[in-house]
Amino acid sequence: MTQPTPRTFTLEVWGDYACFTRPELKVERFSYPIITPSAARSIFDAIYLEFDKNTKRPAHRWEISKVEVLSPVRYVSLMRNEVKEKVSVSSVKKWMKDPSQITPIYADATMAEVGTDTKGRTQRQTMALKAPRYRLHGQAVLFAEQMEVRQKIERSFERRARNGQCVWQPYLGCREFAASFELVRGDAAPVAHTEDIGWMLYDVFDLSRPGANTDSAQVSLFEARIENGVLDIPPYLSHQVRKPC
Structure with a gap:
């Protein structure tokens, strides 16, 4: 055939x-x-x-x-903002069981806001x-x-x-x-x-x-x-x- x-x-x-x-x-x-x-x-x-x-x-x-x-x-x-990390599936499942454990990823944050300096993004050309x-x-x-x-x-x-x-x-x-x-x-x-x-x-x-x-x-x-x-x-x-x- x-x-x-x-x-x-x-x-x-x-x-x-x-x-x-x-x-x-x-x-x-x-x-x-x-x-x-x-x-x-x-x-x-x-x-x-x-x-x-x-x-x-x-x-x-x-x-x-x-x-x-x-x-x-x-x-x-172009100058673009790219994320440095992403939320894992296991973290989401844990947060669903206990919402008090939620730890969001911040794009930008200061010491006064979250207690530590962090950047969840980076600028790249x-x-x-x-x-x-x-x-x-x-x-x-x-x-x-x-x-x-x-x-x-x-x-x-x-x-x-x-x-x-x-x-x-x-x-x-x-x-x-x-x-x-x-x-x-x-x-x-x-x-x-x-x-x-x-x-x-x-x-x-x-x-x-x-x-x-x-x-x-x-x-x-x-x-x-x-x-x-x-x-x-x-x-x-x-x-x-x-x-x-």
Whole structure:
């Protein structure tokens, strides 16, 4: 039996700002000049992701094959407040049993207010992208190919994307940089931008199998080059994508 040909969906995404942080410049964030495959995948995930009824894990993953840059690459310097810690689940459960044990995390506090000087945030410089706009091309890769499941995934994704529906608000790298999206055919020409990016983050998880919340990170990389506004992305299972041994 021949395998069905995956449908390629094209999304146009845009926002006011974006930051796709280079791993080597994590403290003072500096963005790649273009969206990463993992950030693009998360936008497709936000629209529709099918789960296996038995394992409760994803039945497929979205694989991005091409990104087109539709607006000039422009950087903007931002000073952002980033939290230094977050409340743990165990702490919340303890506070629910005994509200008197609540110890909030303060963004800023003085000695007079809480008895000790503390700062729950830190200011960091960010080199972000201004007014980015991309055209993303992606298709569903099933972990166990089934015609009925593929048809359900593709039909559901097309319907939801066409209606502007999503499970959570898509974002461009950082959650505060919200993204808008539209299902398109892809008519506008990309901008004339050519750049050798070098090693670029492909993803932070093992995409060869269904994932779980308890999975540890597994970083993969590939050599990226924007040619006349187009970034071609190799399949995750190809030799062009470097993975941990």
